[in-house]
């Protein structure tokens with residue numbers, strides 16, 4: 102089908118693929134629905150329960166003889182699998198074991214992930230997912246999402262129809278150009294949408310069948326991949342300009358035609374030269390948000406709000422310095438400025454002046470303005486140029502130092518010591534992922550600040566003992582926000598994402614930090630409570646959607662927290678007729 106025909110298909114939620122309304126010349130997919138039984142039931146990850154099939158189910162579903170005689174509970178299966186996973190020494194082997202489980206038995210995969218979230222999050226997500234992407238070509242077994250490449254130009258609607266699920270509610274899409282702090286991994290970036298959507302289900306409660314990971318392959322500029330005979334993606338340099346934006350336009354329009362107005366599209370790990378453009382292009386026509394710009398901003402703002410308790414004062418009393426002036430850095434900076442502006446009623450142009458950013462060329466200042474990318478320009482304040490981070494720290498004397506550079510070990514001993522020299526409790530966030538790219542380790546932050554830093558990082562670090570005291574570093578990662586934010590959008594039937602929803606999500610997350618957490622040095626609540634946290638975030642986001650008039654699920658449920666909790670996916674096995 103030509104892309105020009107797209108406009109003839111109306112689509113929408115009821116008629117997901119537009120088949121009933123398709124005109125005769127248009128192609129339709131002949132989907133059939135059948136009841137799985139016997140061997141095919143065991144091979145169907147959505148319905149397989151392995152040894153947990155009951156005697157009755159084994160009789161009625163032709164499973165006799167296909168399974169050994171023991172009938173076990175889901176809990177026992179979980180115990181056994183956790184033992185197996187703990188046996189693996191290498192994180193990548195744990196990752197592969199988890200992906201293998203997802204391919205065999207989806208509910209058991211999610212039960213493990215939900216019940217053991219603190220142990221398994223670093224396996225299915227950062228840092229291990231970074232290594233998995235680097236090796237994605239060799240560990241790729243079965244499709245976990247859709248690949249849409251330049252070869253599919255003009256046929257994207259048909260490609261979407263090849264995905265076996267129809268009622269898609271959340272899409273996470275990447276083009277693989279900025280995978281964590283690991284750079285351009287091309288088509289191998291697929292590990293990221295797969296991992297993010299696993300968290301949408303485990304942390305946020307979205308049904309797995311409603312989630313669709315997508316990688317857009319427009320080529321790669323990574324020479325190592327281009328030279329690799331086993332590379333799984335398009336072997337050409339990245340398409341840019343009109344060719345790139347035409348493909349993205351066709352994709353965004355096909356997605357809406359296929360799944361309707363209320364499908365949420367999360368942009369993930371695009372390079373900044375496309376990320377800002379795509380967000381501003383689609384934020385007023387589609388339900389979209391950029392996780393790296395907006396989700397990260399919301400999680401960091403939450404940590405800052407929570408840290409005001411141990412630090413004292415208001416947000417506006419602080420001075421912020423960022424290393425890294427890209428998506429994450431400027432996204433966070435803008436949300437902080439917006440929040441201070443709301444609190445103080447000062448214009449955002451004023452509140453931005455307390456926030457400074459350093460990029461690869463030094464401090465962002467007014468004399469560089471002409472040559473700066475548009476997203477850096479609002480941060481080009483009046484000051485003499487400063488070439489490096491240490492001098493910027495000494496000059497600006499920030500109370501908060503945030504790393505969003507994607508480059509490891511930039512917060513040196515001198516930088517942390519300088520922060521500790523004029524702050525009783527320096528707030529230091531090393532946000533770059535995976536662990537190898539963190540601006541400093543937890544141990545470095547606590548040791549070099551003589552145990553005074555309030556520290557958090559994008560990838561997890563173990564607790565650190567310093568001078569007889571144990572410090573527990575928090576994980577400032579957007580995975581605290583996007584599952585709850587997304588779920589709030591879905592349960593309210595929101596049609597647009599608004600900045601006020603990000604602020605509401607930050608506040609909801611900060612409200613979950615208790616005195617017990619503060620006593621451990623934390624400014625984020627533990628992931629073990631994440632479903633409760635996500636329900637609270639979802640409720641606040643949904644409430645904001647109703648308040649702003651962008652919610653379509655009417656009437657508004659009275660108790661939104663309860664409603665969110667009730668709507669959440671449960672991985673407990675279902676009983677079959």
Ligand SMILES: NC(=O)C1=CN([C@@H]2O[C@H](COP(=O)(O)OP(=O)(O)OC[C@H]3O[C@@H](n4cnc5c(N)ncnc54)[C@H](OP(=O)(O)O)[C@@H]3O)[C@@H](O)[C@H]2O)C=CC1
Nearest residue numbers: 281282425426427428429460461506507533534559578579
């Ligand atoms: N914890 C979390 O939840 C999240 C963490 N991140 C992490 O943040 C990192 C950056 O992501 P993102 O903002 O999207 O990337 P971008 O590429 O958009 O931005 C990177 C910025 O860092 C600057 N930079 C690069 N090298 C240096 C250096 N040696 N010294 C100073 N500045 C430098 C770049 O400068 P220039 O502009 O001059 O090139 C650019 O401004 C990644 O590692 C990512 O994993 C991202 C999102 C969420």
Ligand SMILES: CC(=O)C(=O)O
Nearest residue numbers: 281370393534578579
């Ligand atoms: C966490 C995340 O989104 C990133 O590092 O890109």
Ligand SMILES: [Mg+2]
Nearest residue numbers: 369370392393
């Ligand atoms: Mg990301």
